[in-house]
Amino acid sequence: MQSDIGRFLEGRRLDSQKLIRVIYDACLGQGANVTAWIVGKELVFGSQGEDVGSGFVRIMPFDVSLILAFPRGHEIPDPQKKMSGVPNSRTTMTLHYPSDVDVYVRRMIDVAYALES
Numbered sequence: 001m002q003s004d005i006g007r008f009l010e011g012r013r014l015d016s017q018k019l020i021r022v023i024y025d026a027c028l029g030q031g032a033n034v035t036a037w038i039v040g041k042e043l044v045f046g047s048q049g050e051d052v053g054s055g056f057v058r059i060m061p062f063d064v065s066l067i068l069a070f071p072r073g074h075e076i077p078d079p080q081k082k083m084s085g086v087p088n089s090r091t092t093m094t095l096h097y098p099s100d101v102d103v104y105v106r107r108m109i110d111v112a113y114a115l116e117s
Contacts, residue, residue: 008038015097016061022098023068026106027057030113042069047116056116057109065096068105076111080104 005024009017020043027045028034034047039058046055054071070076073083073091082104085091095101 018098022101026109056112065094067092070112072115
């Protein structure tokens, strides 16, 4: 993990740190060209290089949860209606525990990465 990402985790509850790490591993596992960087309060994952574009996944952590955002989420199938957002814009979902990153969420991350590539 990059040092600036490690500092991003400092001061957060252990449950929140674990949740961020699960998403971090799921996003970086998409391909060798995936990078992570920090923009304000968000951790951004993208496949086109550091600090380029809005990425394919963004997370904004809070005290006991985090918001997982998909910049092109309106293009991702969501039959269980777990995401919220305005049509044709960024969609989000709130996660509380590492176990919330199930097969359904991982599939959404896979599709988001495929859309950006």
